[in-house]
Amino acid sequence: MSSSQSHPNVLTPHVLDFISHSPAQTLRIGQRLGEYLQAGDLILLSGDLGVGKTQLVKGIVQGLGSPDLVTSPSFVLVNQYTPDPRWSRMQIHHADLYRLADPSEILNIGLDELWNQQDICLIEWAEHAGAYLPDTHLSIAMRYLDETKRVLRFTPHGSRYEQLVDAFKVAAFG
Template sequence: MLDIISHNVAQTIRLGQRLGELLRPGDLILLLGDFGTGKTHLIKGIAQGLGSADLVNSPSFVLINEYRAGPQHGRMPIFHADLYRIEDADELAGIGLEEAWAGDGVCLIEWAEQAGGRIPGEYLAIHPQHLAETKRTLRLVPQGARYESLVAEFKKTAFA
């Protein structure tokens, strides 16, 4: 587990960029937090770190947006899901979420708590929380060996 304090939006995006630079195909990132805690800003940074030039916004109405990583990351797909509007985990059947996290890209899920027990057993959970007007804590909780090593590598590079 790693706790980080972000003092503003720009710093949240930069932390996302550093994390994005370390991601590889098959990675699953869950974002669990209240409104306004910086989930989408963090995802914007992750997409930038993966070299994406796509406009990142929250896919509240389509549930999943797909972006493309840059050439340095093999133009792999970046799947960005927003499960806020999901009322029952059974609604997830058939929207392509399982294919997204099992595919050849990176899968980023906002409001992942709405998925109930459908999430695979290994992932990196990020819990952003309000500290003050612009200040947030980001708690990174790895589940599985891949994500333990990802957090260790992130810790080495995030503040360089």
């Protein structure tokens, strides 16, 4: 048995941590990730208010080639964007569950129908949906370090997202 098998990283080989030093860097991380997304992908973003979830979504939507303006959907719950039609006809759904009073409400707003079709779903405050969200997804947990620094932890759930994180890791770190 090689000694590397007892290394803690081996237990979570696909987890990826980034430190972003600025809003611009978070945008770039999002852009790069967006370039790797495909129809049907689901990304769940968690972390406190003001940590940078919407900033990351702006980058992801740009990386998908959409010229649409990304705004925080905190009041409307779900925004829709359209990627560059030369590349794709899928929609991008951007939800914010901050105001969800009860996890079962996501069924009322039809969110379950959105992630069941071949579109891309980006969901802020996913922790407010409890067990209603699919097991298979990419989790991005953001944490505040200081005024301009954030930690982003990518945790894939399911083989599609393990592949996604691995490909993204190669692109980001060579």
